Amino acid sequence: MVLPAVVIVLIYCYWPMVGIIMAFQKFDPFKGMLHSKWIGLDNFKYVFALPDTPHVIFNTIFIAAMKIVAGLVVPITIALLLNELRSELIKRGVQTLIYLPHFLSWVILGGIFIDILSPTTGIVNQLLGLFGIEPIFFLGSNAWFPYTLVVTDVWKEFGFSTIVYLAALTSIDPSLYEAATMDGASRWKQTWHVTLPGMLPIIILLATLSLGNVLNAGFDQVFNMYSPTVYESGDILDTLIYRIGLENAQYGVATAIGLFKSVVSLIFIVTSYSLASKFANYRIF
């Protein structure tokens, strides 16, 4: 039964891993992988000598790290606040609204953000104007671009991540709250001493697992929101691979960057999985 899936995965996931040898070649698409010229580590030397490389690595880690932190803090806070609502109707309504952006693609959302963040016609800058703030070119200024990425990413994904924390909240034993109330604990103290400790295992689990994403700053989002003006602050490894590999057809060089990224990511993922299985008793299946 697994045979069809195995064949597809062999061809489209494992065969490209063989293609990694391109990273050590001056790959020529007409000669193919077997006959291209072997150049050892030259592609890697070339990549690390590129003037763009240091800030691209910095951007990737900086943006990814901010997204990881915000992607933990915001959903946890929202889940706690939602948990305080007594009206089921409003609770469900709010949940339905905040899950929605997750299902829209970055092409659609890129289009929406380009429009609403525009310095002249954009509604966000019009609102800021009401408070006497000068228009900000969120997507065209190197000072603002990375933070705009983080905020818009959180906007898209926080609702969806909230689901997991809400599920964790419902599994906390209600008798703990009763006991706390008997002991005279306020709502605030109950949150601090019952709710948060109850959520801690899942928080630790998701926090450790998110470490594996430290080189994934979000290709879809950046690609749909950046422009040459903000390459300085917004270019990440994945977008660099795309431009070098597919726009400039330097297959070998792009593969070398990709290999670097894959290997570092693998190390992070394996570390985070082993941490997760150690501290949160997590197994994939």
Next chain:
Amino acid sequence: MHLMTPGRKVFLVLNYTLLIGIGLLCLLPIVHILAVSLSSKGAATTGAVKLWPIEFTWSSYEYVLNRPQFLASMWISVQRVLLGTAISMLLTLLTAYPLSKESSQFRFRTGYAWFFVFTTLFSGGLIPWYVTVRDTGLVDTLWALIIPNAVGVFNVILLLNFFRGLPKELEESCFIDGGSYWTSLWKIYAPLSLPSLATVTLFTMVGHWNSWFDGLILMNSPDNYPLSSYLQTVIVQEDLSHMNADQAAAMADVSNRTFKAAQIFVGSLPILVVYPFLQRYFVKGIVLGSVKG
């Protein structure tokens, strides 16, 4: 139960206000784009439109729907979603079922499981993947968008965790009645996993509809772009890519704002339509698969 102290009342009022505000914040950008798309060109370029159309007109939609390429790429997307989801779901079922068995029933289970999981940990990278798809002759065909990603490992894990939660006795009774593993899969496991299957199916459909990057790189001719890839080129690239600072600043005066807004809205319409049906299932489906699994 809880004492309603003045402090708690203030908190509750603030909390309701805040959360309703946040909820609206997730919806308003889409409402705004809809309002822009239904407004006249003049009203849109001066930035007068907020959440309600000004000088209501369908003209931008008429323009969008009269573009042959828009309709052609939409048709490609529809085929992709239907065919791609059917194939993916079949493969997911056929993979998740054997992998949900114990090693005593399926000897190399763990080996196969790691064979699939490893692909989520490490990959050859964009370029070797592209070259592989090209060498298998799929480039510029609909199959390029369907076959290479047909096996969704996360969906397989979600489903196999669900399968493992079902009572084994049901399958044993099926075997006693002379059924094979195939009968057990189609007659017992598949029907019992409908909530989980519905979740995975809808995720797969949304994934196919939203997927734009593979179309962009695997199709040489823009005539073969699915809708998302086409929209990417007309909504995003025309604006931002290949622009210097001056041009980017001039972008502020987009004259085709309503046109773009209309395309954005049409592009997200199928999602907005299926979403109310989808979200009933997915909370249950995901939680069953991830947290308790």
